[in-house]
Amino acid sequence: MKTRTFEKLGIQTSLLGFGCMRFPTLENGKIDEKQAEAMLDKAIAAGVNYIDTAYPYHGGESETFVGKVLKKYQRNQFFLATKLPVWKISHKDEVLPIFEEQLAKLQVEYVDFYLLHALDEERWDALVKQGVLDVLDQLKAEGKIKYIGFSFHDEYPVFEKIITARAWDFCQIQYNYVDTEIQAGNKGYVLAEKLGIPMVIMEPIKGGNLASLPEDIARFFKAYYPKKSLSSWALRWVGSHKNVKVILSGMSTMDHVLDNLDTFTNFKALNQEEYDLVHKVTDIIKSRTKNGCTGCEYCMPCPHGVNIPRNFKIWNDWAIYRNDDQARRRYFKDLEVDARADMCQACGACEPQCPQSIQIIQDLIRVHEDMKTIQ
Ligand SMILES: NC(=O)c1ccc[n+]([C@@H]2O[C@H](COP(=O)([O-])OP(=O)(O)OC[C@H]3O[C@@H](n4cnc5c(N)ncnc54)[C@H](OP(=O)(O)O)[C@@H]3O)[C@@H](O)[C@H]2O)c1
Ligand code: SF4
Ligand code: SF4
Incomplete structure (x- = not known):
């Protein structure tokens, strides 16, 4: 299993992290625990040691399930990441009860990576005003949180504002070979690297879109490596960035797990020819875009309710x-x-x-x- 060193934190993690937002589910919508546990066990046995969950995933059941599965492992065998549901906080006194609920669900004494979940400017400004970071710093001082970070969904200027606001231990952004000019994007990657802040990446396959390209695009990759999956190209592109320490993949079948273990067990950064091919595919994908909406929401709200x-x-x-x-x-x-x-x-x-x-x-x-x- 390919590993990366968080120089700033003095730890080493697997480059592949298990994203616990997309476990297989049963017909009633509940996690298919038997299958999901087998997938987690398989990944851990192959060296995956970074597990990422969050308060709202699977209707609040992801943390409980992950806690049950991880119980059978030594606590120092894995790095556990979870997140503060910042939208539920209106006063800093509300942080501790939620954090304690999370520890209980996860059946652990401490969380390794604790994130402010899905920050945008409005949420960030509110958290600063409420003094939420003081509570997290206190929990870190008590050893209940090892590292404090945030996950991000807004435009680059907001990313710059947040990442320069304090000495973060790490940060998490959406990044893949198509999404380089939206949200934090390339500029955000460069800034975090310059500041020495290690990065965790979410949506590396664009939530699955880059794993199911139309045939007329997929053929470029298939002609190059007939046996390699489209996902492997997306994951290798992300992993070719040195300041990316963990790539979270929301694996939802055992086949996804096996495919990704193959990519990260024999991990190779892209060479120039492969980069060029990815850029060619990116250009085709972008040329099909209908309009250049960036999702900035300046046009909102529409008085008639249109999103x-x-x-x-x-x-x-x-x-x-x-x-x-x-x-x-x-x-x-x-x-x-x-x-x-x-x-x-x-x-x-x-x-x-x-x-x-x-x-x-x-x-x-x-x-x-x-x-x-x-x-
Ligand atoms: N903090 C935040 O704000 C935030 C936001 C988003 C995600 N996250 C975290 O980041 C993790 C990763 O994001 P993501 O789940 O969107 O990642 P992703 O890896 O971009 O997308 C995962 C989806 O890709 C498809 N897929 C096809 N082949 C695959 C393969 N070989 N390996 C993995 N997936 C394959 C699957 O969809 P199909 O089943 O449809 O084929 C799977 O559900 C999440 O699970 C979550 O833990 C955090
Ligand atoms: S349509 Fe609205 S969301 Fe899209 S770019 Fe224009 S203002 Fe921004
Ligand atoms: S009703 Fe149509 S034109 Fe008017 S603000 Fe909404 S989307 Fe725009």
């Missing part, structure tokens, strides 16, 4: 990855009817706010027309 960025995200992903099933579910099931593109009243309030000069009204009509073709 403009969400509609554009579903539409762009559909155009790029050609995954009809996923788009149908996201547009017709997951998105509330009132927030759908066809609810636009063409009032015009949004368009002047868009920094990308997107013709929002026109594009929302196109979104709905395209989605109707796959209904």
